[in-house]
Amino acid sequence: MHRFAVVVALLTVVAAGPASAQDIDAVFKAFGLLGTWSPNCSDKSQPRLTFAGGSKPTASFNNPARDESGEASVTAAERVSDEKVSVTVTPAKRNGKSVDPKSSESRPQIMAIEKVGDKIKGPSGPTLERCAN
Numbered sequence: 001m002h003r004f005a006v007v008v009a010l011l012t013v014v015a016a017g018p019a020s021a022q023d024i025d026a027v028f029k030a031f032g033l034l035g036t037w038s039p040n041c042s043d044k045s046q047p048r049l050t051f052a053g054g055s056k057p058t059a060s061f062n063n064p065a066r067d068e069s070g071e072a073s074v075t076a077a078e079r080v081s082d083e084k085v086s087v088t089v090t091p092a093k094r095n096g097k098s099v100d101p102k103s104s105e106s107r108p109q110i111m112a113i114e115k116v117g118d119k120i121k122g123p124s125g126p127t128l129e130r131c132a133n
Contacts, residue, residue: 041131
């Protein structure tokens with residue numbers, strides 16, 4: 001019986017498959033996540049986090065103060081509640097260089113993002129405001 005339950009669980013996961021780009025776009029749009037976010041948009045030295053949709057949704061960051069940047073493919077997005085979304089990303093580039101797909105750095109990561117009024121906040125770090133540019 002245990003083996004049967006495991007097989008059913010695996011088939012359910014495989015049958016569901018990854019979310020499509022349209023599903024991700026729908027979640028991003030409904031949550032209001034598309035665009036660029038920063039702790040202080042008027043200060044260009046502040047970090048920026050950008051969510052883009054389309055056929056290949058991405059999440060990218062740029063932190064001028066630490067001379068860091070990165071880009072990740074968004075492989076799933078799920079609306080957890082009216083105020084929370086879960087976004088699964090797979091790192092693709094770090095500081096302009098491709099991430100080795102065999103490295104531990106390339107493992108999918110789940111980001112829980114929460115709305116705080118008209119701002120967003122991850123599990124750690126500052127609250128981010130939407131930037132006009």
